[in-house]
Amino acid sequence: MLPPAKFAVGAAVMALATAYLAYLGAVSSWQYYVTVEECAQAGNAFQGQRLRVSGRVTVNTLVVQRDRSRANFTLQGLHSQLPVSCAGPLPDNLAEDLDVVVEGNLQPDGLLRGDKVLTRCASKYQADKGPAH
Secondary structure: OOHHHHHHHHHHHHHHHHHHHHHHHHHHHOOOOEEHHHHHHOOOOOEOOEEEEEEEEOOOOOEEOOOOOEEEEEEEOOOOEEEEEEEOOOOOOOOOOOEEEEEEEEOOOOOEEEEEEEEOOHHHHOOOOOOOO
């Protein structure tokens, strides 16, 4: 094989490998999170998988350890609920009646065992009302 042909084959292999790795990265980020309803409707489909679930911390369910290393609460969707147990660092603004995204694994008993909680600040995403007159 001639040197230019070897170079072309090597470049093609590298381009294909890069494209494949980019595809794998994109596939994992196409769906940022599922809702509590989607999680409930999926039945056993999400069990054992790593996922992110979006919902609201149900009032009167949040229990946080004093050292803030663990929290238990219920995630509320529109019509469904999901029990959550999170271990690890918790956001300072974690509170009841707050929209959150919990990242973790769904257990066979229906418990979402989380290791990361992201709070969503609604005021950041409200439309700007413009200058006051």
